Amino acid sequence: MHPSRGSGLTFTPMSDIHANPMTTCTTPTESSTGAPPPSTAPPAPRTTTLPDRTDAPADAPSSGTSFPLLPLLALAATGFVTLLTEVLPAGVLPALSADLGVSASAAGQTVTVFAIGAIVAAIPLSRATARWPRRRLLLTTIAGFAVANTVTAVSSSYALTLGARFAAGLVAGLTWALLAGYARRLAAPEQAGRALAIAMGGAPLALALGVPAGTALGATVGWRWAFGAMTILSLGLAAWVRWGVRDFPGEPRGTQVPIGQALRLPGVAPVVLVTGLTVLAYNVFSTYVAVFLEDVGLGAQTGVLLAVLGATSFASLVVIGALIDTHLRVMTVLAASLLGLAGLTLAVAAGSPVAVYAAVAALGFAFGGSGTLFQTALARAAGPAADVAQSAFVTSWNGALALGGIVGGVVLGAGGSGALPWATLALAVPVVGIVLGARRHAFPAASGGNRRVEK
Secondary structure, eight states: OEEOTTSSEEBOOHHHHHHOTTOOOOBTTBOTTSOOOOSSSOOOOOEEEEOOTTOOOTTSOOTTOOOOHHHHHHHHHHHHHHHHHHHHHHHTHHHHHHHHTOOHHHHHHHHHHHHHHHHHHHHHHHHHTTTSOHHHHHHHHHHHHHHHHHHHHHOOOHHHHHHHHHHHHHHHHHHHHHHHHHHHHHSOGGGHHHHHHHHTTHHHHIIIIIHHHHHHHHHHHOHHHHHHHHHHHHHHHHHHHHHHSOOOOOOOTTOOOOHHHHHHSTTHHHHHHHHHHHHHHHHHHHTTHHHHHHHTTOGGGHHHHHHHHHHHHHHHHHHHHHHTTTOHHHHHHHHHHHHHHHHHHHHHOTTOHHHHHHHHHHHHHHHHTHHHHHHHHHHHHHGGGHHHHHHHHHHHHHHHHHHHHHHHHHHHHHHOGGGHHHHHHHHHHHHHHHHHHOTTTTSOSSOOSOEEEEO
């Protein structure tokens, strides 16, 4: 950050700071030669030079470098552990509630407190650990999951279990804020979007495969062993990360962009807003999908429809991973439009099983890769403030996740399950509008060179 003569402050890109941390400063009243500044020049506008939207971090591999598949799969496995830790109680809820001596609704709060922990942790913990080496921080989060899952597995106290779950949520908020930036630093600039898609692939796999497997394990050997298996998985993952993933330095002292300044960068706020609306639109319906299917006569096919949802979510991630680096805007517009179309179809054609299957498939395709789309758009818009902006993304995502159950419950109580897809449609419409309108900074049709933003 440099004071500039007659103009307040000019901010140096973080890549320049990494390249030359001893960059010199001059004061507004004296140049580097000691001569006074000219008094006739009008004040220049304050500017921030941000890197190209497609630029990877300064320490990312150069173009042409081989694709780091195995390290990225380690990050995907971390996402798998993170999400499965969050949702596993839902699959073992009856046994967990009976063992702890509480009602099923009280046991369900183990998921709620996890989400609250993730919401409150993402921004402050990301800032507090910004200077940590990235691999050390990732290993710390994995160790945190191992400890929290171990406590959950052995606890006979409901209060202690809630505490362990809240702690796991704190770790999760930090993990999600870390993974996106780590993935982009591992890959060459032209591979950054694909790298992010792979690193985020663990989440849909956790929903499609991890939850059924955890539920089956809990039914076979007990719910405590299901959480114990998560601890064992975490320990193996820690060894993989330690010896298989490249380390990167944290941010130098005094270089981190404040969260408020990051949100004011062109394009950042629209992406964060679209993220919250999309997650809310999806979860208003998906939280109560079993009730909706029962009411339309498809209750016996709930398992099959959820498998379709998981399969199309994963297919979405595969397609987006292949196209995101060159067609980010097109894929985002398509995903937003499919979200609205799925809501409309479920609202007006719920009596047709074929239409319901098609709408659920569209819903999975719309939502499955949305996190990757939004995180890539956010990283491009935020430039050197990407890591800070990602913490806002995590807060928006988890806040909407928690709010979805509340809003969906209100809608269900007021209008029945048939009102749920209308709520999804109502929330999807502004998503489409914002994505279409934010074509300059948030979701550009193409990227150009460096841009200068008037402050």
